[in-house]
Amino acid sequence: MIKWFAAIVGYSFFRFPGALLGFIVGSLIDSVTSGKSKTIKQTFATKQQVTPRDFELNLLSLSSIVIKADGHINQTELDYVRQYFVNAYGKDRANATFRTFNEIIKNRQVNAARICMVINQHTRYATRLQILHFLFGIANADGQVSTAEANEIERIAGFLRINFKDFESIKAMFFRTGDHYYKILEIEKSASDAEIKKAYRTMAKKYHPDKLQQMDDAYKKGAEEKFRAVQEAYEQIRKERGFS
Structure with missing residues (x-):
């Protein structure tokens, strides 16, 4: 099926973000092109039908906000987006999509x-x-993620109704500061050793691969990546503080 092919290709080039976006758009294509009774609503728990083209354009529009956030258009960032579409959907479709994206x-x-x-x-x-x-x-x-880009993504996260702690945890994986390991664990730098251990246990349990066997592979890969980030954050904090 298209969704699984797109997810595999996306993961090969962009790890989990590529896998998930490939799965999303591929599933929309499957839903639109198949004659089966399964609908987009069933696939995504949506309220009404959308087309793959709608999703792509909305995603590209949000991408354009991030790319222009620091006052200029960075070719490396453009290439990142374009390469995803080329590898996931082929050069012809990517070229057609990017004519609209350039506009x-x-x-x-x-x-x-x-x-x-x-x-x-x-x-x-x-x-x-x-x-x-x-x-x-x-x-x-x-x-590197500039402050202007991080601010725009935070604004978008608000519109997407993303919980602030979830936003900070994701941001900390890309926008590294003196306390980013603490933010990945969703705690303050002033947290006690006991609080750090408790936060680690909570996050590790939440994202442990064994807890996600019923989820789609695209989601499981993302959880595994997050689980590794949680482990790394805890190990770094543990070494800095010197507790066992």
């Missing part, structure tokens, strides 16, 4: 609030978290 980048004022309202209606919370991963991946394509 969005150069000429359109994008209404993030309106776009996110549509996305909220058609996606689950877990999917919106992975869209956030993708946006941070774009911002990080040139080697």
Whole structure:
């Protein structure tokens, strides 16, 4: 099926953000093109039908906001987005999509609030978290996430109704500061050793692969990546503080 092919290709090039976005758009294509009774609503718990083209354009519009956040268009970030579409859907479709994307980048004022309202209606919370991963991946394509880019993604996260702690945890994986390991664990740097251990146990249990056997492979890969980030954060804090 298209969704699994797209997820595998996406993961090969962009790890979990690519896998999930490939799975999302591929599933939409399967739903639109198949004659089966399974609907987009059943696949994504949506309120009404959308097309793959709608989702792509909304995603590209949000991508354009991030790319233009620091006042100029970075070719590396453009290439990151384009390469995802080339590897997931082929050069011809990517070229057609990017003709529209170039118009969005150069000429359109994008209404993030309106776009996110549509996305909220058609996606689950877990999917919106992975869209956030993708946006941070774009911002990080040139080697670092600028403050302006992080601020724009935070604004988008608000429109996507992302919990602030979830936002900070994802941000900390890309936007490294003196306390980013603590943010990954969703605690303050002033937390006690006991609180750190408790936070680690909570996060490790939440994202442990054994707890996610019923989820789609795309989601499981993302949870495994998050689980590794949680482990790394805990080990770094443990070494810094010197507790066992």
